[in-house]
């Protein structure tokens with residue numbers, strides 16, 4: 176998992192402007208918070224995703240082992256558009272581990288939604304909860 180600044184900047188550059196702006200604001204508020212900044216650092220794990228990679232992910236939990244991580248086939252996900260209206264977030268912990276903590280993600284979701292009311296969080300979806308997922312609609 177690469178959390179390097181260049182990789183992070185390259186991933187964010189794939190996002191549509193409204194999502195880029197919302198993420199930048201949320202990240203700035205996170206690292207500006209003396210408590211949150213000590214807990215973990217938000218990182219973008221994926222923004223644009225090729226249709227081929229989407230098809231590979233779709234196989235997981237179906238024809239390949241592992242849990243189901245998506246209900247979208249290649250070309251159907253917002254991640255497959257460029258610029259991309261969706262991005263996935265995780266956290267870099269002080270010990271170097273990567274975390275998908277639901278608590279951290281819900282805290283970050285609050286900052287994302289405060290930054291732009293058009294942000295939708297996958298953790299709010301009624302059926303398949305996709306907590307690392309954020310997207311801007313409309």
Ligand SMILES: [Zn+2]
Pocket residue numbers: 254261262263305307308309
């Ligand atoms: Zn996603």
